[in-house]
Amino acid sequence: MFEFLTWLEGSALGEAMRGMGVWSYGVFNLAHILGISTLFGSVVLIDLRLLGLWPGVAIRSIAGPAIPLAATGFVLAALSGICMISTNATEYDGNPFIFIKFPAIALGLLNVALVSAMSAWKSARTGEPSQRERGQLAVAGGTSLACWLTAVAAGRMIGYW
Ligand code: HEM
Known part of the structure; x- marks a missing residue:
């Protein structure tokens, strides 16, 4: 892990980030927040609907x-996040919240892939899902909400370690 973080910090991206001046990190952090809010704001709407709200x-x-919108927010958060972490990557070595945040993001993305392949999701996209399918979609929505909430909470906590 430390080897990877050292490589990232010494990469051309890390050097460019550190050479950009005092405001650059703040601007990338702003982009990160805009990405996260766009992603989470969209995901929460879909997930609460899958959980049965607004029938x-x-x-x-x-x-x-x-x-x-969620996909756009994710791309913005990921790109700005990679730029931010490369600025001082070695400082995150041993930070336990990294090991919560990134697996939560990976699980959230895996859940998206699994839901997209579900026949219940296809029914929901084209018409009315059956009662059994609604139950499956509620499980998927709850899983998604848990993953993205964990990613947001752990992301915020990284800076306090
Ligand atoms: C490849 C993807 C990502 C990378 C490399 C990344 C990296 C980072 C870094 C380096 C920070 C600054 C931590 C600090 O020192 O305080 C941060 C903050 C944060 N990240 Fe990410 N991130 C990514 C994606 C995401 C996603 C998808 C979410 C939410 C779903 C997220 C949520 C947060 C939150 C809430 C903060 C705190 C922002 C603040 O209070 O300023 N990140 N991220």
């Missing part, structure tokens, strides 16, 4: 606009 609103009506 009068079709899942596809929420998923249509929220999925591309």
